[in-house]
Amino acid sequence: MNFQQAVATCFAKYVDFSGRASRSEYWWFFLAYLVLAIVGSFIHQYVYFxxxxxxxxxxxxxxxxxxxxxxxxxxxxxxxxxPLVGLVLLYFTVQPSSPESNEYGPPPVA
Incomplete structure (x- = not known):
């Protein structure tokens, strides 16, 4: 999944808490958020908000x-x-996808 697909998918599923998201989808979307938040903070605090x-x-x-x-x-x-215990989330998000179906559905298309 590329940058544009990831951002489009995440905004299309903005309240869909079911299903699965690949590593690339999550991290490309996180990068989009990070870049826009940094740029927004340089422009004005209202833009950042x-x-x-x-x-x-x-x-x-x-x-x-x-x-x-x-x-x-x-x-x-x-x-x-x-605080600090939340770093476990970082560990979880960098883990590879489980290749088989699980209780949340089939593996996402990478």
Missing amino acids: IVVLAFILPMLAAGARRLHDIGKSGWWLLIGII
């Missing part, structure tokens, strides 16, 4: 789908609230 608001639901949904891809529940996202 609008970027964060626009990305919060799609980012949560993509994170839940990414966790589903490795066989974890989307509720694991809540561990990010705890």
Whole structure:
């Protein structure tokens, strides 16, 4: 999945917390968020705030789908609230996709 496909897919599924998201889909979308947040913060704090608001639901949904891809529940996202322990999420999101179907559906098309 390339950058444009990942961003389009994540915004199209902005409240879809079911299914699975590949590593490339999640990380390309995260890169889009990071770049736009940095650029928005240089422009004005209101622009930054609008970027964060626009990305919060799609980012949560993509994170839940990414966790589903490795066989974890989307509720694991809540561990990010705890300082330092939330680094476990980084470990989870860099794991390779499980090649077989799991309880969350078939493997995503990479």
